Amino acid sequence: MEKLSRKDREREAKRVMIIDAALQVMKVNGFEHSTMDEIAEVAEIGKGTLYLYFKSKTSLYLAISERGSRLLNEQLGKVLLLELPGITLIEKMGFTYLNFIRENPLYFTAFNYFEHILNEGQMTNSPIIEQCENHAKEAMTYIVRALQIGMQDGSIKNSYDPKELGIIIWGASKGVMHMAFLKNHANHMKILDDVEFDLQSLITGFIELLGSGMKND
Amino acid sequence: MEKLSRKDREREAKRVMIIDAALQVMKVNGFEHSTMDEIAEVAEIGKGTLYLYFKSKTSLYLAISERGSRLLNEQLGKVLLLELPGITLIEKMGFTYLNFIRENPLYFTAFNYFEHILNEGQMTNSPIIEQCENHAKEAMTYIVRALQIGMQDGSIKNSYDPKELGIIIWGASKGVMHMAFLKNHANHMKILDDVEFDLQSLITGFIELLGSGMKND
Amino acid sequence: MEKLSRKDREREAKRVMIIDAALQVMKVNGFEHSTMDEIAEVAEIGKGTLYLYFKSKTSLYLAISERGSRLLNEQLGKVLLLELPGITLIEKMGFTYLNFIRENPLYFTAFNYFEHILNEGQMTNSPIIEQCENHAKEAMTYIVRALQIGMQDGSIKNSYDPKELGIIIWGASKGVMHMAFLKNHANHMKILDDVEFDLQSLITGFIELLGSGMKND
Amino acid sequence: MEKLSRKDREREAKRVMIIDAALQVMKVNGFEHSTMDEIAEVAEIGKGTLYLYFKSKTSLYLAISERGSRLLNEQLGKVLLLELPGITLIEKMGFTYLNFIRENPLYFTAFNYFEHILNEGQMTNSPIIEQCENHAKEAMTYIVRALQIGMQDGSIKNSYDPKELGIIIWGASKGVMHMAFLKNHANHMKILDDVEFDLQSLITGFIELLGSGMKND
DNA sequence: TATGAATGAGCCTTCATTCAT
DNA sequence: TATGAATGAAGGCTCATTCAT
Numbered sequence: 001m002e003k004l005s006r007k008d009r010e011r012e013a014k015r016v017m018i019i020d021a022a023l024q025v026m027k028v029n030g031f032e033h034s035t036m037d038e039i040a041e042v043a044e045i046g047k048g049t050l051y052l053y054f055k056s057k058t059s060l061y062l063a064i065s066e067r068g069s070r071l072l073n074e075q076l077g078k079v080l081l082l083e084l085p086g087i088t089l090i091e092k093m094g095f096t097y098l099n100f101i102r103e104n105p106l107y108f109t110a111f112n113y114f115e116h117i118l119n120e121g122q123m124t125n126s127p128i129i130e131q132c133e134n135h136a137k138e139a140m141t142y143i144v145r146a147l148q149i150g151m152q153d154g155s156i157k158n159s160y161d162p163k164e165l166g167i168i169i170w171g172a173s174k175g176v177m178h179m180a181f182l183k184n185h186a187n188h189m190k191i192l193d194d195v196e197f198d199l200q201s202l203i204t205g206f207i208e209l210l211g212s213g214m215k216n217d
Numbered sequence: 218m219e220k221l222s223r224k225d226r227e228r229e230a231k232r233v234m235i236i237d238a239a240l241q242v243m244k245v246n247g248f249e250h251s252t253m254d255e256i257a258e259v260a261e262i263g264k265g266t267l268y269l270y271f272k273s274k275t276s277l278y279l280a281i282s283e284r285g286s287r288l289l290n291e292q293l294g295k296v297l298l299l300e301l302p303g304i305t306l307i308e309k310m311g312f313t314y315l316n317f318i319r320e321n322p323l324y325f326t327a328f329n330y331f332e333h334i335l336n337e338g339q340m341t342n343s344p345i346i347e348q349c350e351n352h353a354k355e356a357m358t359y360i361v362r363a364l365q366i367g368m369q370d371g372s373i374k375n376s377y378d379p380k381e382l383g384i385i386i387w388g389a390s391k392g393v394m395h396m397a398f399l400k401n402h403a404n405h406m407k408i409l410d411d412v413e414f415d416l417q418s419l420i421t422g423f424i425e426l427l428g429s430g431m432k433n434d
Numbered sequence: 435m436e437k438l439s440r441k442d443r444e445r446e447a448k449r450v451m452i453i454d455a456a457l458q459v460m461k462v463n464g465f466e467h468s469t470m471d472e473i474a475e476v477a478e479i480g481k482g483t484l485y486l487y488f489k490s491k492t493s494l495y496l497a498i499s500e501r502g503s504r505l506l507n508e509q510l511g512k513v514l515l516l517e518l519p520g521i522t523l524i525e526k527m528g529f530t531y532l533n534f535i536r537e538n539p540l541y542f543t544a545f546n547y548f549e550h551i552l553n554e555g556q557m558t559n560s561p562i563i564e565q566c567e568n569h570a571k572e573a574m575t576y577i578v579r580a581l582q583i584g585m586q587d588g589s590i591k592n593s594y595d596p597k598e599l600g601i602i603i604w605g606a607s608k609g610v611m612h613m614a615f616l617k618n619h620a621n622h623m624k625i626l627d628d629v630e631f632d633l634q635s636l637i638t639g640f641i642e643l644l645g646s647g648m649k650n651d
Numbered sequence: 652m653e654k655l656s657r658k659d660r661e662r663e664a665k666r667v668m669i670i671d672a673a674l675q676v677m678k679v680n681g682f683e684h685s686t687m688d689e690i691a692e693v694a695e696i697g698k699g700t701l702y703l704y705f706k707s708k709t710s711l712y713l714a715i716s717e718r719g720s721r722l723l724n725e726q727l728g729k730v731l732l733l734e735l736p737g738i739t740l741i742e743k744m745g746f747t748y749l750n751f752i753r754e755n756p757l758y759f760t761a762f763n764y765f766e767h768i769l770n771e772g773q774m775t776n777s778p779i780i781e782q783c784e785n786h787a788k789e790a791m792t793y794i795v796r797a798l799q800i801g802m803q804d805g806s807i808k809n810s811y812d813p814k815e816l817g818i819i820i821w822g823a824s825k826g827v828m829h830m831a832f833l834k835n836h837a838n839h840m841k842i843l844d845d846v847e848f849d850l851q852s853l854i855t856g857f858i859e860l861l862g863s864g865m866k867n868d
Numbered sequence: 869t870a871t872g873a874a875t876g877a878g879c880c881t882t883c884a885t886t887c888a889t
Numbered sequence: 890t891a892t893g894a895a896t897g898a899a900g901g902c903t904c905a906t907t908c909a910t
Contacts, residue, residue: 011894014894035878035879035880036879036880036881037878037879037880045895045896046895046896046897047880047881047896047897048881048882048883048894048895048896048897048898049894049895049896049897051880051881051882052894052895052896055881056880056881057879057880057881115395160422160426161422164418164419164422165422165426167393167396167419168393168396168419168422168423168426170392170396171389171392171393171394171395171396171397171423172388172389172390172392172393172423173389173392174392174395174396175387175388175389175390175391175392175393175394175395176384176385176388176389176392177388177392178332178388178391178392179384179385179387179388179391180384180388201381202381202384202385205377205378205381205382205385206385206388206389208430209377209382209385209427209430209431210426210427210430211430212429212430212431213425213426213427213428213429213430213431214426214429214430217434252903252904252905253904253905253906254904254905257872262870262871263870263871263872264871264872264873264905264906265870265871265872265873265906265907265908266869266870266871266872268905268906268907269869269870269871273905273906274904274905274906445873448873469899469900469901470900470901470902471899471900471901479874479875480874480875480876481875481876481901481902482873482874482875482876482902482903482904483873483874483875483876485901485902485903486873486874486875489902490901490902491900491901491902549829594856594860595856598852598853598856599856599860601827601830601853602827602830602853602856602857602860604826604830605823605826605827605828605829605830605831605857606822606823606824606826606827606857607823607826608826608829608830609822609823609824609825609826609827609828609829610818610819610822610823610826611822611826612766612822612825612826613818613819613821613822613825614822635815636815636818636819639811639812639815639816639819640819640822640823642864643811643816643819643861643864643865644860644861644864645864646863646864646865647859647860647861647862647863647864647865648860648863648864651868686882686883686884687883687884687885688883688884691893696891696892697891697892697893698884698885698892698893698894699885699886699887699891699892699893699894700890700891700892700893702884702885702886703890703891707884707885708883708884708885870910871908871909871910872908872909872910873907873908873909873910874906874907874908874909875904875905875906875907875908876904876906877903877904877905878902878903878904879901879902879903880900880901880902881899881900881901882898882899882900883896883897883898883899884896884897884898885895885896885897886894886895886896887892887893887894887895887896888892888893888894888895889891889892889893889894
């Protein structure tokens, strides 16, 4: 139980405030087209101050990603504590993830940005990067644990490798959410024009499909 | 069957050549960090000429996306002609899609870029956008057709709405490929460090999971 | 005898024009406080154009230094061709150098900047740096040659090492000019307030002192 | 003999401490790339406090220059008290100056900065500027005195104007030291690559040259 | 049609200085 | 007196796009 000094708490509060402002700006401009100037303006601080709290634009973006993955993990962690069959845990996690994304679409974008940075290798290793990576690893662990539980209690086929299955589930989930966003945001997305689905139905269908695919008969 | 004049054919050939050059540049610099200067240089034409064939950078990117989706559709279309149970068609389409992405990762990035543009609403409607949208719609139609065939021949559960299921399948497939890319490109991606999968195994596992989820027992 | 295409000549002319503009700006703002914006404005070109001709601020500064040392060397080279005793050659070179600086004070500042850059090691080796270094080396060679001539014809003591003496002469000359500038530019420089010397007298005195120091009796 | 209050003494002590810190920072970062932040940190005081003791960065730099010239003058003053022929005094002063610079290169940079400021006329007259000027004037006076002594005792030619000669000597000395620094710091300085001199030899050679130039035969 | 020189808005970042506590 | 968080002007540089030839 760490005790932070008043200074530290204030500093943390300001970081939170700045991240909020950044998210707000990005909601309008999109992730990449948000400028430090505008973020500072919305946060009602000077541009220099912004750099006092985040040493670069990338650094700020990563902080957003870190916050998002932390929040998500808290929810996933709670699911794992429930006394339920593995298959049900997995389904609950699926709902948790998909709903989190639905309610926090900007974090989803941030996650993608984080992966983008890793892909490009643009960043020297830094504490914040490491934190993000650890969160991602942790989330994956939650999934794999649930799968293992399910394989033990017989609710999930054990013909799959749990880790590989974990990756598949996670990847597939992200992909479905991505798709869902297109429907919501892109007015011109003709593919989806005819389909009168709602997000909830899509999510339910997806979870059901996956669940039924891995369930033991 | 429209007949193109020599002029038009030459123009089309040049467009193709430029797209080839752009893809080549992007393979090295990544999608976003490629500049019009370098593309023109690699294409061995003047920068001004580049703008004669593509009125903006976005326009060029969309053309890449258009070509990618066209190529993909050709393959998907052929699958649909096979005399096979619906569930097998779907699985074949899955392999087709995933292998296409694996072999043409740049197109995958281009697809994502296309969706990104739609999401941001940055683009006024244009012929090229429309074409991309039509391709996407067409691909979706192929999937839905296969699903309908499967539901009719009894190889696929008919508890799902075919269109919704189509979206799910497509979205999930994209997500899995995205995940697979991370493993390949990002050395530091800790989540995946422990998992010793190979791409082929991931793809097979994914298709199997989905197939088994939608199969009629 | 190299033949430059029209393009090349025009490009070179523009580089010259930009350097002229840069020198003009520096005359007012001092070397370090000149901005690329202002230089572009004075040169009556866009800022982007400036970067078309000089890839960085440092690069532009080095070009100035290069031009200065080239011009100086031309004059020094001519002196060496004269049929005169070594001691006279050295004295003439001294006058040449000191007058060059007097008439082109900005180049003097540029030389200092060049040395500053080398000192800081800020620059990766580049063609322009190399050219500057070669010019400096060449100038030094002129001096050493003159000293060697003087030692052979008996007009200069041969108790000194010519190279070391060359460095001393050059260094001392630069220092005297530096001093002279203070007198001219700094109104508040009290040290010099009482001394009613003029530049010419200072230069003459210095050359005489040095000459008499190295002359064979 | 003025008596300072405890307050004043403490204040002075802190100024000294800050200057020490500044010199320490500059030894690492170079003169121009040292920031007030880092100086405050090394001095272990708040940045605000720094501005309590020095009203601007320039002001701090000038204080360094002031200290340097004061220290140098103390040494020069002692030389002048020796009972020796004028030419020997001058030579001793030369060694004193050159060794001082060699051992305190940062002060040398500070002197140059001071002159730079005067040249640019950036500074409104201030007590600290005046002090620096007085130090400079004092140093010059020491040199001129020694020259006058030498002219009277016959050890130095009296064909020169002592003040002008003083300027020449001082300027030449500074220039030689400047040159010597280049050799030490700039690895790529091609001019000097071939010359295997050491600093001591250069200094000795220079003093000998000057001495022999002004000596009465 | 083909060119590439020219453009300038826009970006990220630095740092001396101020001021409320 | 001491602090350090906040500031914002200023600077160097990039790159998609235009236009005269």
